Amino acid sequence: MKNVSFFALVLFSFLLAPSALAFQKNVPSTKEAEIDAFVRKVMAQFEVPGLSLSIVKDGKPVLAKGYGASSLETGAKVDEHTLFGIASNTKAFTATALGMLEEEGLLGWDEPVIDYLPSFRMSDPFVTEEMTIRDLLVHRSGLGLGAGDLMWWPPSDYDRKEIVRRLRYLPLETSFRSAYAYDNVLYSVAGEVIEAISGQTWEDFVQERILDRIGMTESNVLHSAAGHGANSATPHAPVDGVVKVISAFASDNTNPAGGINANAVDIAKWMIVQLDSGRVSLDTQSDPSRLFSRRTTQELWSIVTPKPISEPPSYLKATRTNFYGYGLGFNVQDYRGRKMVTHTGGLPGFVSRIAMIPDTKLGIAVFTNQESGYAFNAIVNYILDAYLEAQDTDWLEAYTISANASAAWVAAIEAQSAGSRNAESKPSLPLPDYAATYTDVWYGDVAVMENEGTLRMQFTHTPSLVGNLEHWQYDTFLVRWDDRELRADAFITFTLGPDGRIESAKMAAASPLVDFSYDFEDLLLRPKK
Numbered sequence: 190m191k192n193v194s195f196f197a198l199v200l201f202s203f204l205l206a207p208s209a210l211a212f213q214k215n216v217p218s219t220k221e222a223e224i225d226a227f228v229r230k231v232m233a234q235f236e237v238p239g240l241s242l243s244i245v246k247d248g249k250p251v252l253a254k255g256y257g258a259s260s261l262e263t264g265a266k267v268d269e270h271t272l273f274g275i276a277s278n279t280k281a282f283t284a285t286a287l288g289m290l291e292e293e294g295l296l297g298w299d300e301p302v303i304d305y306l307p308s309f310r311m312s313d314p315f316v317t318e319e320m321t322i323r324d325l326l327v328h329r330s331g332l333g334l335g336a337g338d339l340m341w342w343p344p345s346d347y348d349r350k351e352i353v354r355r356l357r358y359l360p361l362e363t364s365f366r367s368a369y370a371y372d373n374v375l376y377s378v379a380g381e382v383i384e385a386i387s388g389q390t391w392e393d394f395v396q397e398r399i400l401d402r403i404g405m406t407e408s409n410v411l412h413s414a415a416g417h418g419a420n421s422a423t424p425h426a427p428v429d430g431v432v433k434v435i436s437a438f439a440s441d442n443t444n445p446a447g448g449i450n451a452n453a454v455d456i457a458k459w460m461i462v463q464l465d466s467g468r469v470s471l472d473t474q475s476d477p478s479r480l481f482s483r484r485t486t487q488e489l490w491s492i493v494t495p496k497p498i499s500e501p502p503s504y505l506k507a508t509r510t511n512f513y514g515y516g517l518g519f520n521v522q523d524y525r526g527r528k529m530v531t532h533t534g535g536l537p538g539f540v541s542r543i544a545m546i547p548d549t550k551l552g553i554a555v556f557t558n559q560e561s562g563y564a565f566n567a568i569v570n571y572i573l574d575a576y577l578e579a580q581d582t583d584w585l586e587a588y589t590i591s592a593n594a595s596a597a598w599v600a601a602i603e604a605q606s607a608g609s610r611n612a613e614s615k616p617s618l619p620l621p622d623y624a625a626t627y628t629d630v631w632y633g634d635v636a637v638m639e640n641e642g643t644l645r646m647q648f649t650h651t652p653s654l655v656g657n658l659e660h661w662q663y664d665t666f667l668v669r670w671d672d673r674e675l676r677a678d679a680f681i682t683f684t685l686g687p688d689g690r691i692e693s694a695k696m697a698a699a700s701p702l703v704d705f706s707y708d709f710e711d712l713l714l715r716p717k718k
């Protein structure tokens with residue numbers, strides 16, 4: 190790929206549109222066509238139907254544009270106003286909301302959560318007493334990766350308050366503050382803290398005090414709104430090897446962790462506010478005001494929890510970091526020697542990334558309606574390199590190699606699992622003896638039923654988690670969910686006690702491709718007495 194210095198984004202189509210963002214006059218000199226060509230190549234390579242791209246620089250919008258199809262079924266086109274689920278990019282909004290309350294003197298970052306939510310409990314009394322507001326946001330609680338997500342992913346009948354109440358039963362995997370492990374459930378707790386202090390639900394607070402103030406008038410704060418509305422992207426994913434429309438995630442239980450839907454126009458406003466330490470001015474002729482101060486910016490963008498640094502493969506050597514960690518709702522790291530604050534987001538059929546370089550006041554947001562992180566990383570890095578005048582890397586080639594390597598790795602693991610299977614083995618018990626209602630202390634009941642020689646499983650609080658158990662080997666069965674869009678088949682292994690009866694059962698994802706939010710491995714199922 191030819192080395193480019195800077196982008197001049199001459200957006201003829203936007204200049205004709207009355208709703209288009211105003212563009213910088215002092216922009217780099219490469220044509221918009223170069224971005225368009227690269228974006229479309231990436232979309233084709235990684236089978237991304239539709240994409241939203243936003244760039245801001247020096248406090249001004251440079252580009253807000255849509256590419257491709259909002260839906261493969263309808264053929265509707267993506268434009269700068271098309272809404273996408275931004276998933277965990279929402280976490281920065283929740284952290285910012287807490288920062289606003291801290292500036293008002295209504296909470297302290299390092300004050301215990303139980304001072305604001307007296308009923309809050311973790312499984313370890315010490316952690317309950319010591320966990321602070323800051324701890325809710327930085328993934329160092331001792332919970333394992335995605336622990337507790339099965340209480341809301343896929344959508345369950347638990348509400349947010351019940352999910353928070355059940356945290357007390359979730360086992361800790363590591364000691365408090367000793368290790369990084371990404372979680373979602375503690376952001377639900379953060380949402381409850383916001384409600385307890387402000388008297389507003391998380392949804393009302395974020396909508397009224399952040400989105401409305403910034404002028405994000407087209408965005409909303411509800412998971413349940415994803416994929417709905419006249420100009421909303423439809424989620425897509427590869428199901429059995431074919432990219433197709435899938436059902437949107439519809440539960441509002443964890444909006445504080447991932448509920449916002451936004452578009453290119455609105456997210457540009459958010460990045461400008463973040464890059465200017467909370468300064469807000471909806472009318473450029475009026476005096477600007479602040480959503481928050483530089484002090485809160487420093488809190489949001491400072492590493493609290495270090496993350497392991499690994500050496501990237503040669504084709505991704507430009508992504509090598511010297512520092513890497515999690516702040517408050519943001520990942521903080523370096524990119525080509527400059528500090529970068531960034532986050533990604535993932536929901537069924539939507540993945541996204543926001544990346545900002547504070548010292549150059551550069552922000553980039555890429556939203557997609559397919560599940561390819563390779564696509565958004567290639568585009569973000571391409572644009573970062575252009576603005577930073579970095580040495581050329583062919584990011585499309587690099588991430589194509591990465592995708593192929595990942596696919597080969599997954600195939601090898603799945604082949605090894607299948608190859609080590611003893612298909613001639615038999616279950617220890619007759620199939621009816623496996624049928625029972627099992628219970629887990631934090632999730633609740635899981636039913637296994639037998640009918641005419643077939644075992645079926647139903648997670649009683651999660652309507653979509655129902656499927657057949659196919660014998661795998663010995664006392665291990667493969668659970669194949671009826672809803673193939675879940676892409677989350679799992680193994681269940683039954684353990685017999687000394688009396689020959691089932692004592693417990695453990696589950697595990699059947700493939701590395703299963704999303705970590707299906708935290709089957711955290712369940713300890715015991716026959717219900």
